[in-house]
Amino acid sequence: MRCSRCFMPDTRPGSVFTEGVCQACLNFDKRGSVNWVEREEQFDRILADHVGGRYDCLIPVSGGKDSHRIVYEIKRRGLRPLLCTVNDSFTHTEAGTANLRNLVQGSDHIEYTINHDLFTRGTRWAFEDSGEALRFVEYAIYTVPWMIAQMYEIPLVIFGENSAFEYGPVEDNFYSANDVINGIIAKAKREVPWWKGGGVTEEDIASIMPKPGGFQPQVLYLSFFYQWSSITNLKIARKMGFKDLTGEWDRKGTIENFEQIDSKAYMVHLWLKYPKFGFQRVSDIASRRVREGALSLKKAKALIWSYDHILDPEAMDDFCQTLGYTPKQFWGVISKAKWNVYHGKQDLARRVRDRVHETKQHVAVPSRVLEGDSKWVHT
Numbered sequence: 001m002r003c004s005r006c007f008m009p010d011t012r013p014g015s016v017f018t019e020g021v022c023q024a025c026l027n028f029d030k031r032g033s034v035n036w037v038e039r040e041e042q043f044d045r046i047l048a049d050h051v052g053g054r055y056d057c058l059i060p061v062s063g064g065k066d067s068h069r070i071v072y073e074i075k076r077r078g079l080r081p082l083l084c085t086v087n088d089s090f091t092h093t094e095a096g097t098a099n100l101r102n103l104v105q106g107s108d109h110i111e112y113t114i115n116h117d118l119f120t121r122g123t124r125w126a127f128e129d130s131g132e133a134l135r136f137v138e139y140a141i142y143t144v145p146w147m148i149a150q151m152y153e154i155p156l157v158i159f160g161e162n163s164a165f166e167y168g169p170v171e172d173n174f175y176s177a178n179d180v181i182n183g184i185i186a187k188a189k190r191e192v193p194w195w196k197g198g199g200v201t202e203e204d205i206a207s208i209m210p211k212p213g214g215f216q217p218q219v220l221y222l223s224f225f226y227q228w229s230s231i232t233n234l235k236i237a238r239k240m241g242f243k244d245l246t247g248e249w250d251r252k253g254t255i256e257n258f259e260q261i262d263s264k265a266y267m268v269h270l271w272l273k274y275p276k277f278g279f280q281r282v283s284d285i286a287s288r289r290v291r292e293g294a295l296s297l298k299k300a301k302a303l304i305w306s307y308d309h310i311l312d313p314e315a316m317d318d319f320c321q322t323l324g325y326t327p328k329q330f331w332g333v334i335s336k337a338k339w340n341v342y343h344g345k346q347d348l349a350r351r352v353r354d355r356v357h358e359t360k361q362h363v364a365v366p367s368r369v370l371e372g373d374s375k376w377v378h379t
């Protein structure tokens with residue numbers, strides 16, 4: 001089933017639908033009844049209660065348009081943030097590198113890079129056994145900023161979007177991300193035996209986790225205090241000097257060139273939702289645009305049916321080269337994966353299988369992994 005208003009499928013984990021409408025659409029409707037002036041004043045009060053230390057707050061940044069928006073909101077108030085980036089080992093785009101450099105001008109910035117050996121072990125295992133390739137990195141994206149705020153005793157950490165509310169399944173908006181991060185820490189602890197299967201030890205996991213007890217920063221979602229919109233954020237980011245991928249990379253399997261543009265292979269992580277759940281980034285973006293009134297439902301459906309199954313060859317090449325897979329091994333994981341269950345939906349399973357097969361046949365990837373040159377071949 002897909003949402004009658006935005007076309008988001010019900011295979012998204014934790015999806016809640018009410019009379020054919022997804023929770024994300026119902027949550028979007030609630031914006032009309034929120035007093036946004038009061039919300040902004042509430043944000044100002046929280047900031048006023050915490051400022052005055054070595055840094056007023058810590059902002060986790062990737063260099064993307066949402067990071068620009070958060071930095072904009074903090075710096076226009078005259079506050080002093082410490083910026084922090086959690087790096088993975090994939091190849092960075094030129095635009096992504098330029099955007100991060102642009103963003104950190106005028107602010108202190110810490111880059112935390114997960115060691116390549118651990119990144120490789122964790123990502124290969126999570127890809128092969130769960131289809132969620134960047135599971136380890138995504139924990140770090142939440143836990144490392146907390147850890148750094150703890151080390152520097154920075155009282156506030158400010159994230160952008162509360163995705164559980166903006167895209168469902170959570171019904172009530174909230175601004176504190178502390179419980180969410182505590183949940184991630186608890187989940188990582190529970191998963192220690194599973195990670196061991198991929199050679200990721202308890203010590204490896206502990207390396208990206210904050211210490212229990214001690215200094216406890218308050219962690220906020222900015223999206224609670226403003227009408228969160230990727231289009232508004234893009235406009236603000238552009239004014240600050242943000243660059244998209246124009247002239248650098250014409251990505252396949254997406255319908256824009258300014259979201260998640262920092263690293264190349266990140267798109268594979270997003271695409272893996274297709275074999276797993278029967279939808280990926282094109283559905284996410286098209287549905288979001290429909291909700292915001294920037295795209296018609298008819299156009300969204302056409303875009304989703306045309307492009308949602310496609311995997312970008314450059315992204316796949318970077319994924320394979322960074323992690324040491326041949327294209328054949330990559331597709332072998334996809335076709336044999338036990339996570340390709342489609343929740344028992346046989347029609348969906350058939351369609352996804354056919355379209356993944358189609359993608360595999362048509363994706364040309366540079367064969368450097370196999371042949372040591374840059375000749376393009378079909379897998």
Ligand SMILES: [Zn+2]
Nearest residue numbers: 003006022025
């Ligand atoms: Zn919807």
